[in-house]
Amino acid sequence: MHVEHLxxxxxxxxxxxxxxxxxLRREISGVTVTDLEDPARFVxxxxxxxxxxxxxxxxxxxxxxxxxxxxxRDAGAAAxxxxxxxxxxxxxxxxxxxxxxxxPVAGVPAHIMFRSITDTVxxxxxxxxxxxHALPENTRVRLSRLLAQEAGPAAVLDAxxxxxxxxxxxxxxxxxxxxAATAGAPAVSAREAVTLVADGSGVTASVAxxxxxxxxxxxxxxxxxxxxxPRMLHEAAAVLAHCQEAGARRPAAGSRAADELGAxxxxxxxxxxxxxxxxxxxxxxxxxxxxQVIVADVTAxxxxxxxxxxxxxxxxxxxxHLAGAPGEGGEGDPAVAAAVGRLPDGSSFAxxxxxxxxxxxxxxxxxAGCAPGVVLHGGIGAPVAGPEALGxxxxxxxxxxxxxxxxxxxxxxLTDAGSLTTLDALLTGVPSGVRAAFxxxxxxxxxxxxxxxxxxxxxxxxxxxxxxxxxxxxxQALHLHVNTVxxxxxxxxxxxxxxxxxxxxxxxxxxxxxxx
Numbered sequence: 196m197h198v199e200h201l202x203x204x205x206x207x208x209x210x211x212x213x214x215x216x217x218x219l220r221r222e223i224s225g226v227t228v229t230d231l232e233d234p235a236r237f238v239x240x241x242x243x244x245x246x247x248x249x250x251x252x253x254x255x256x257x258x259x260x261x262x263x264x265x266x267x268r269d270a271g272a273a274a275x276x277x278x279x280x281x282x283x284x285x286x287x288x289x290x291x292x293x294x295x296x297x298x299p300v301a302g303v304p305a306h307i308m309f310r311s312i313t314d315t316v317x318x319x320x321x322x323x324x325x326x327x328h329a330l331p332e333n334t335r336v337r338l339s340r341l342l343a344q345e346a347g348p349a350a351v352l353d354a355x356x357x358x359x360x361x362x363x364x365x366x367x368x369x370x371x372x373x374x375a376a377t378a379g380a381p382a383v384s385a386r387e388a389v390t391l392v393a394d395g396s397g398v399t400a401s402v403a404x405x406x407x408x409x410x411x412x413x414x415x416x417x418x419x420x421x422x423x424x425p426r427m428l429h430e431a432a433a434v435l436a437h438c439q440e441a442g443a444r445r446p447a448a449g450s451r452a453a454d455e456l457g458a459x460x461x462x463x464x465x466x467x468x469x470x471x472x473x474x475x476x477x478x479x480x481x482x483x484x485x486x487q488v489i490v491a492d493v494t495a496x497x498x499x500x501x502x503x504x505x506x507x508x509x510x511x512x513x514x515x516h517l518a519g520a521p522g523e524g525g526e527g528d529p530a531v532a533a534a535v536g537r538l539p540d541g542s543s544f545a546x547x548x549x550x551x552x553x554x555x556x557x558x559x560x561x562x563a564g565c566a567p568g569v570v571l572h573g574g575i576g577a578p579v580a581g582p583e584a585l586g587x588x589x590x591x592x593x594x595x596x597x598x599x600x601x602x603x604x605x606x607x608x609l610t611d612a613g614s615l616t617t618l619d620a621l622l623t624g625v626p627s628g629v630r631a632a633f634x635x636x637x638x639x640x641x642x643x644x645x646x647x648x649x650x651x652x653x654x655x656x657x658x659x660x661x662x663x664x665x666x667x668x669x670x671q672a673l674h675l676h677v678n679t680v681x682x683x684x685x686x687x688x689x690x691x692x693x694x695x696x697x698x699x700x701x702x703x704x705x706x707x708x709x710x711x
Contacts, residue, residue, distance in 0.1 A: 352366055659680070
């Protein structure tokens with residue numbers, strides 16, 4: 196279906212405001228409905244963009260129109276269909292921006308529902324595949340209507356395979372989470388799903404979806420290699436891709452509330468408990484109970500995917516695994532609830548409610564191992580009993596994340612703040628610049644290891660502290676006379692201004708050595 200075909204549909208009454216003939220012949224790949232001021236993240240090449248223009252206002256209109264249309268151009272949108280209901284007509288600012296950026300634009304009359312347009316596109320798109328005899332025509336029409344109704348993956352999967360009479364089919368994520376399964380298909384554990392997809396015993400088709408992270412992409416899996424013709428499998432995967440994209444584009448009030456929660460928990464002076472409780476409820480979390488906070492960031496070895504999107508996707512996948520698990524009280528206890536968002540500094544975090552003990556040992560390796568080209572670091576704060584303690588739990592999680600990055604910069608790692616039980620473990624969470632400054636300040640001239648005499652003193656200090664301040668054991672370890680050890684320690688004390696007979700000074704020097 197081309198843009199000109201859509202504009203020529205008399206039942207829709209679309210009013211062309213600007214286009215060039217060559218642009219009208221562009222093929223339409225799908226439809227995106229958005230009222231975001233910056234829609235770039237959710238628009239795929241070749242899509243028609245439907246917007247009610249809620250984001251536009253006369254105040255600053257030209258600038259807003261410029262940002263919106265330039266985002267459409269950069270994303271490769273086929274055309275903009277602008278609703279006339281909100282402002283009575285399509286603003287001139289918007290039309291002028293479309294001319295500048297060569298994006299075809301048409302007005303959508305107020306009485307035309309956007310769903311009528313999406314129905315038209317998808318019915319035409321899937322109807323054109325009938326010559327391939329992949330899905331029956333009635334199934335294709337049913338799937339088109341489900342997409343227009345924004346149905347979930349379970350309904351779409353069932354509809355796609357219903358005519359095969361009980362064929363088992365699944366939608367997995369790379370970490371083995373079951374997104375959907377056909378009716379009657381036996382349950383599959385996450386570890387088993389990862390193995391099934393990896394060993395190739397069945398048939399797997401990748402659901403090619405834009406706008407989602409590598410952790411959340413879908414895989415269509417059939418245990419029986421002969422359960423469906425290959426062309427049908429790929430067509431079903433294409434329908435599921437539209438389903439997932441629609442879900443990713445859908446306005447997420449919970450995500451906005453989670454971002455608000457992150458801003459509240461990091462506010463100077465700490466958050467008020469009552470304010471936090473209200474935002475927790477808007478996030479879908481209970482206003483009281485046992486919570487745990489986790490933060491994450493990633494380093495992508497291959498460019499091309501936003502690191503913030505990856506980290507948020509990883510935490511969403513963790514939350515997805517936990518959502519179906521019994522709560523901390525075991526079977527019969529309410530399931531885990533989670534809110535995933537971004538902190539003001541751009542890092543990703545999640546607040547979990549009711550998680551059972553030991554969940555991280557089971558879930559984190561599955562998620563971290565499913566994206567080989569990504570290094571995923573995470574930090575967990577200690578469980579807290581109420582909303583008023585969430586700010587402290589977040590601070591703990593951020594510190595644990597810094598420790599994970601410092602101790603394993605090139606490998607995925609999750610660090611629990613409760614595991615930082617030694618001085619050297621605790622110091623791994625201190626920023627590297629602070630550690631270096633502390634080491635330089637405390638050790639001073641001893642760090643000038645280019646001078647042999649200084650290097651000897653530094654080595655003596657390390658051995659002396661490792662031997663718990665024992666002169667005899669230090670002399671034995673260094674193969675020196677005890678008097679020589681006394682002499683060197685006196686020089687160390689003069690150079691650092693510390694008294695090695697005092698425990699506090701010994702601790703300062705030991706911490707400075709660890710901070711190197």
